[in-house]
Structures are given as C-alpha cells and as structure tokens.
Amino acid sequence: MKQGALSFLPLALGVAIYGFAFGILAAQVGFPFWGVAMMSASVHAGSSQIVAVEQFSGGGALVGAALAGALLNLRYIGIVASLTEILRHAPLPIRLLAIHITGDENWALTMSENARDKTIGAAFLIGSGLVSITTWTVFTTLGALVGSALPDLERFGLGFAFTAAFIAMARGMFRGRGDLLPWIGSFALTVALVLAGMAKAYAIVFGAVVGVTLSALQRRIRS
Incomplete structure (x- = not known):
C-alpha cells in the first residue's frame, strides 16, 4: 500500500x-x-x-x-x-x-x-x-x-x-496503433455531442460506449 x-x-x-x-x-x-x-x-x-x-x-x-x-x-x-x-x-x-x-x-x-x-x-x-x-x-x-x-x-x-x-x-x-481507433472514436463522438449541445454527462457515457464497442470489435476481428 x-x-x-x-x-x-x-x-x-x-x-x-x-x-x-x-x-x-x-x-x-x-x-x-x-x-x-x-x-x-x-x-x-x-x-x-x-x-x-x-x-x-x-x-x-x-x-x-x-x-x-x-x-x-x-x-x-x-x-x-x-x-x-x-x-x-x-x-x-x-x-x-x-x-x-x-x-x-x-x-x-x-x-x-x-x-x-x-x-x-x-x-x-x-x-x-x-x-x-x-x-x-x-x-x-x-x-x-x-x-x-x-x-x-x-x-x-x-x-x-x-x-x-x-x-x-x-x-x-497507450499500447500502440491498435488503441487509436477506439480512442479516437470515443473522443470524436464525445466532442461532437458536447458541441451539438448535449449535456456533458450524457456525451461522456455515449463516447465511452462507442470506445468500448470499437475495442471489442477489434478484438473479435483479431481473434
């Protein structure tokens, strides 16, 4: 500790x-x-x-x-x-x-x-x-x-x-180029939603969901 x-x-x-x-x-x-x-x-x-x-x-x-x-x-x-x-x-x-x-x-x-x-x-x-x-x-x-x-x-x-x-x-x-797609996707959607007027709390959640989804898809494709 x-x-x-x-x-x-x-x-x-x-x-x-x-x-x-x-x-x-x-x-x-x-x-x-x-x-x-x-x-x-x-x-x-x-x-x-x-x-x-x-x-x-x-x-x-x-x-x-x-x-x-x-x-x-x-x-x-x-x-x-x-x-x-x-x-x-x-x-x-x-x-x-x-x-x-x-x-x-x-x-x-x-x-x-x-x-x-x-x-x-x-x-x-x-x-x-x-x-x-x-x-x-x-x-x-x-x-x-x-x-x-x-x-x-x-x-x-x-x-x-x-x-x-x-x-x-x-x-x-950051572990390399493999992280780029989920990171960029999550960031881009969150910023876009905030700029569109959505409350930040909702934008962060939607951005996180997209990032996790893209990461899961990447892992499935690789396997």
Missing part, C-alpha cells in the same frame, strides 16, 4: 486543487460544509458530484441531480470490471473497500503501473485510493468552509489540473 500511496502523491496535488475549487462552488449554491464532506466521503466521484451541484444551481430537482450523477458514474461499471484480475484473490471486505475508494485517477495510475509490472495489484490500488479519497474529502470540505469569500477559481484555469493528469496517465496506458 505504501508504494501506491507514494506514487499517488504527485496526483494528489491536482485532486486537492480541484477539490478545493469544487468545495467553493458547492458552498456558493448553498451546500453546508458538512454536506460536502459527507458527499465526498460517501460518493467519492468528483465528476458526478460536480454535475449534481450544477443541477442544483440551475434549479434542477433532487431526482434530476441524482440521475445525472448516476448516469455519469456508469463508467464505473467498466472500471470495476477491469479490476477483476487485480482483486481476484482479495477477501470480499477488501474488494468492497477497494471499489469504494477507487477513483478515475488512482484507477488509471494502477492500471498504467500494472501494464508495466504485473506484481502491482490490490495493495497498490488501495494505497493510492486511500490517499485519493482522503485528499478529496479534506479539500472539498476546506473549500466549502471558505465558501464565497474567494473568487471563482475556474477563471485561473485550475479546472485543468485533472485534465493534465489524465493526459499524462493516458500516455502511459
């Missing part, structure tokens, strides 16, 4: 900055700091939390916010499925803990490291996940406590922190 925790520390800075900005956003639309803390610790999915807050800020209903967050989190079905081999020999309580604390960043980091070294497994995932959820919960709560006393941090481009982290991790997971 120590290796996973230490490996995640550089990414934790981006999690802290983005979490702090999210906490401020949540406070500005009326969320109490304790509500932000509970949401971060129990949901631990930044993108769906942001979508839920945006739904509330736009006057959306509770059910609509929950559905939007749940839709965006459908990608975790694929993420959990990809952890089958890594968690195969772990006891059930450890599996449940690992699944709960797995976020996009520590999952991508674990898969990237596992692709290079097959000894990287559940302990690495849990170590990095514990740092991730702790950092996210602490800094979203701090942001909510500060609330509207600070300006809109998105003006300074701090929202790009996660994007930069994903670009770096995606480079480590």
Whole structure:
C-alpha cells in the first residue's frame, strides 16, 4: 500500500486543487460544509458530484441531480470490471473497500503501473485510493468552509489540473496503433455531442460506449 500511496502523491496535488475549487462552488449554491464532506466521503466521484451541484444551481430537482450523477458514474461499471484480475484473490471486505475508494485517477495510475509490472495489484490500488479519497474529502470540505469569500477559481484555469493528469496517465496506458481507433472514436463522438449541445454527462457515457464497442470489435476481428 505504501508504494501506491507514494506514487499517488504527485496526483494528489491536482485532486486537492480541484477539490478545493469544487468545495467553493458547492458552498456558493448553498451546500453546508458538512454536506460536502459527507458527499465526498460517501460518493467519492468528483465528476458526478460536480454535475449534481450544477443541477442544483440551475434549479434542477433532487431526482434530476441524482440521475445525472448516476448516469455519469456508469463508467464505473467498466472500471470495476477491469479490476477483476487485480482483486481476484482479495477477501470480499477488501474488494468492497477497494471499489469504494477507487477513483478515475488512482484507477488509471494502477492500471498504467500494472501494464508495466504485473506484481502491482490490490495493495497498490488501495494505497493510492486511500490517499485519493482522503485528499478529496479534506479539500472539498476546506473549500466549502471558505465558501464565497474567494473568487471563482475556474477563471485561473485550475479546472485543468485533472485534465493534465489524465493526459499524462493516458500516455502511459497507450499500447500502440491498435488503441487509436477506439480512442479516437470515443473522443470524436464525445466532442461532437458536447458541441451539438448535449449535456456533458450524457456525451461522456455515449463516447465511452462507442470506445468500448470499437475495442471489442477489434478484438473479435483479431481473434
């Protein structure tokens, strides 16, 4: 676990900055700091939390916010499925803990490291996940406590922190030209749907479905 925790520390800075900005956003639309803390610790999915807050800020209903967050989190079905081999020999309580604390960043980091070294497994995932959820919960709560006393941090481009982290991790997971078709297909459709006016949560899900479908077709053709 120590290796996973230490490996995640550089990414934790981006999690802290983005979490702090999210906490401020949540406070500005009326969320109490304790509500932000509970949401971060129990949901631990930044993108769906942001979508839920945006739904509330736009006057959306509770059910609509929950559905939007749940839709965006459908990608975790694929993420959990990809952890089958890594968690195969772990006891059930450890599996449940690992699944709960797995976020996009520590999952991508674990898969990237596992692709290079097959000894990287559940302990690495849990170590990095514990740092991730702790950092996210602490800094979203701090942001909510500060609330509207600070300006809109998105003006300074701090929202790009996660994007930069994903670009770096995606480079480590890229296995060659065989990945180009599903990656490009997923990216192109997602961008096209967003530009066409579709909500980002829906666009991401449709883009992911296309990417997975293209990857499955490629594997079937090769076999």
